[in-house]
Amino acid sequence: MAGLLLGEVSNQGAHPVGSQRYSEEKPDDGSRWYFSRKEIEENSPSQADGIDLKKETYLRKSYCTFLQDLGMRLKVPQVTIATAIIFCHRFFLRQSHAKNDRRTIATVCMFLAGKVEETPRPLKDVILVSYEIINKKDPTAVQRIKQKVVRTGQVIEPVSLPVQGSIGRTGVQPGWTVFN
Template structure:
């Protein structure tokens, strides 16, 4: 969960249904695919950069939140994902250099598109352009967050709540899995709450 001075994290069902991407003509299925793709990029990059899971989770929260405010039609998924990883690494106090993030995303793109993996020379204009885009996109993300990007993950609360409610171990594991699956962030809380209520009623 992201807490900001003006509390802009929480969105109504109407805002989620009529997202900026939807207003730009991107249908729900495409938007969902792009969100999953972006989360996959963040997860893979985090592994390659040897970052803790908390950094990837923070990056994915930032990614989802950003695209609740901005359209996929306006901001490139790969650039936003790279900036989210870079920003999250700093927020979680496991910083990586811009050069490391750029090189990892460049190699990931080459592999995914079956292109030859070439060394990205930091002296080339292409590298300078990528670095500029990384910084510029990070500023866009920070602006949308109001420059307050504290991310509170639900994992530590889940175990305590479920233990207090006396729920079975299977439900605890399912809730933990849903919390880990950041690509379903828009629906996991509803599923989690529904399962708790169903368990209590039984």
Template sequence: MGERSWYMTREEIEVKSPSRVDGIDSEQESFQRWSYSTFLQELGQRLHNPQKSIATSIVLCQRFFTRESLAKNDPKTISIICMFIAGKVEGSPRPVDDVIAKGCRVLHGKEPSTEMCARLKGAVLTGEKFVLSTLRFDVEIEHPYEPALHWVRRWIKVEMDAKRLYQAAWNFLNDGLRSSLCLQFRPSQIAAAALYLGSRMTNVKIPCDGEKDWWLEFHVTKRQLCDICNQTLEIYQQDFLIPVKHEAKSKFGDGGLLRLEPGR
């Protein structure tokens, strides 16, 4: 499957999701997307994975749920599988037992029992084939970190300003992973929006070469830039304390939707 086939409009994501057929509305799916993305971010940090590997796991998980329903696939199980796959894809592989153990600590705050470990290990190893098949083995993911960093290094000459701008953009890029932006826009386009938001936050002026608008270098239109910025800011405005009305019955066992308290 080519990368282009993964991109959809926001309306397509919200209306055509497989989860709609099973009665999960777009608000609940947005909550679940935020929830499993937050879980993967923390799990990846506990595994000492590079941010690129963590981001890959999140994008893989989001792509999976454009093809499969949340009601039929336990998000936390799929998340752990995607983290396991991402580690191998990005050159930071972790033993499946380690991924499972740390995942259980994040979810439950304690070590999993021997029985639970065995059950989850079987689910992960079996589910890996299903997830890869669903993704059609298209697991090479590009991220916006590199184009953002490359642009800052080229255009921001004051070292302190460059550090401040890139750190702010980095934070927006990481937070943006909790939305569906990676399913709508290309990495370079998301990078441009993160740099714009970062410049507004840090008051670091974005230079212009006088010949064209700076964002055109990122192959993004002004309308797209505004849309990405607005959707990024929506992340900080949403109330994720919504009730979850559906319990997942995973094909791989250990059902139940992932629930996490909101946090940065």
């Protein structure tokens, strides 16, 4: 096992499955967890979309750094951060960096990792901290998004009340005419 890269598969302990071995399965099979460097480089959707290996490596490192910063600010354990990084790596193993914003995907992965590792943080907190990191050069950015969240909450809450009060009754339409 010495000399293997993280994610590389050795033939030691590979169990036959029909006429194939685990290390020889198609990379499109979503149940595999281990891939050789060669498999990752040859089957990269990002490279198929014109992103070279050097740029893809930079993008991977940048979302790992982003997740580490996000996790530390959210005060989640390192295991949760590592899980988020694995989720991101798994996502970009199948999807292209050219078609997906790495920081958006990383933010979603952190939220999901918190749930999986039983260290959840409210979605609003994850988004606000992520937005703060992304816009760290603009100190007013966080205030703007907080104001948008408050305004959205003020609009959504009153509108949902007539619907909740009219569940099980006929005549939902008259309740809506008050707001229109």
